[in-house]
Amino acid sequence: MTAPRPTTADATSAARVHAPHRLVSTVLGLGVPALVLVATALVARSWYPDLPDPVASHFGTHGPDEFTSAASFVVQGLAFGAAFAVGGWAIAVRLGRASTVRRMGTGLAAGGATLTSAATLGALWAQRGLDDAAQVVVGSSITLLPIVVGAVVGALAAALTPGDAAMPATTAVPADAPHLALGHQERATWVRQVTSRPLLVAIVAMTAIALVTTSAAPTAAPAVAPFLLALALVVAHVRFTVTVDRRGLRVRSVLGLPRATVPADEVLHAEVVQVAPLRQFGGWGYRVGAGGTAGIVLRKGEALRVERTGGRSFVVTVDDAATGAALLNTLAGRERSATGS
Incomplete structure (x- = not known):
């Protein structure tokens, strides 16, 4: 990364x-x-x-x-x-x-x-x-x-565990960060959906294991219960909707949870990075990577990374991350101007 x-x-x-x-x-x-x-x-x-x-x-x-x-x-x-x-x-x-x-x-x-x-x-x-x-x-x-x-x-x-206090940024978004050309009164929203193929494979494999186990040994149903709970957890991480608008960045699971939000006034800058799930985050899903980076990591490759106030950073793997990063920088800058930061 x-x-x-x-x-x-x-x-x-x-x-x-x-x-x-x-x-x-x-x-x-x-x-x-x-x-x-x-x-x-x-x-x-x-x-x-x-x-x-x-x-x-x-x-x-x-x-x-x-x-x-x-x-x-x-x-x-x-x-x-x-x-x-x-x-x-x-x-x-x-x-x-x-x-x-x-x-x-x-x-x-x-x-x-x-x-x-x-x-x-x-x-x-x-x-x-x-x-x-x-x-x-x-x-x-x-x-x-x-x-x-x-x-x-x-x-x-x-x-x-206590949440984060509001930490609005006090400086401008860097001029060399990617930006999107928007008119002063123009509004824009960027929405993408991303599905994890590795987790889809895991769902199929876990379902097969549960079916084979119960069919081979009907009395083993209690032992399959952990598989079913793990399956529900994986399903919750298999597909997310990523949205950038005037409020900032929002990422939401197909089941509603997990989800993540980065307010626009806490964005220092956004950029595109390349992510290797196993090497940098130890796997797929909602993860914590090196240095404390929180990430919704669904696949290898292109990702949108947001640096925010308080030494925090967030990553989500998604297509067209360049447009999302540019729009987020633009809207974050506009938020600074609106509040006089």
Whole structure:
């Protein structure tokens, strides 16, 4: 991804702009997961006398297929939960100049730690009182419930993470940034829709897996529930509408969520860049890239990148990004003139 041009005083190096609300992010990203993980360890330990030895540690479509000691199983679950917490917290406090990134970080930290804790306790709960762990029945406590609980806690943590204060730009859009010729009273709106082919392929593959699994083993329906939830998440990211008008940049999923907005008065400048999803963002969808750049990344190639106040940046892969960037710069400049900035 090409680096933005340092053309104005507002374009302070992102490396020198610290993420705000670090205390709240730490409480939600480390404090909440720590409480969840400690509680999980204490509850699991109290169940040890009621558990078979060894316990089932992995479940396939036909039931448990791996076994270990209860203590090892719990330690493994806590380690995964701690990894989610530390990783999400690091994203929030190191890269979270934008509220979107902070919320992704705290949601990942609290939700991931809760999901692994609920999965650990759910698996142990299903085995309490059994003489042989191979007798355990795979139900919602092992498959669906941990995902739901983790998603709820993650969403709450994200919702409790403070948003961004209004930060109108105080300098003009750079003269060398691309602009679109518009009359003084002329209005314009640019709209494009973009669909992710990689995610369409993922939808087909996940649907096929779910159908094959349930047809081969009808009793494995509970194990397919996570696939269906993941499928819904992928569907929400497969197609977006990108709009540039006098309000700024708006990106909206075909399902309404996720969505993103960059107000016109916070635009420093917009430009066209080339994006490599795996190398720069680790995949497709609503992502956080290097340096804390938030992005809706649906494919490789041309993208519209917006540098905004507060050391924040946003990227969306879309056709005709040059026109969108030029119009956004023009309308952002007009907004400055209207407000006297």
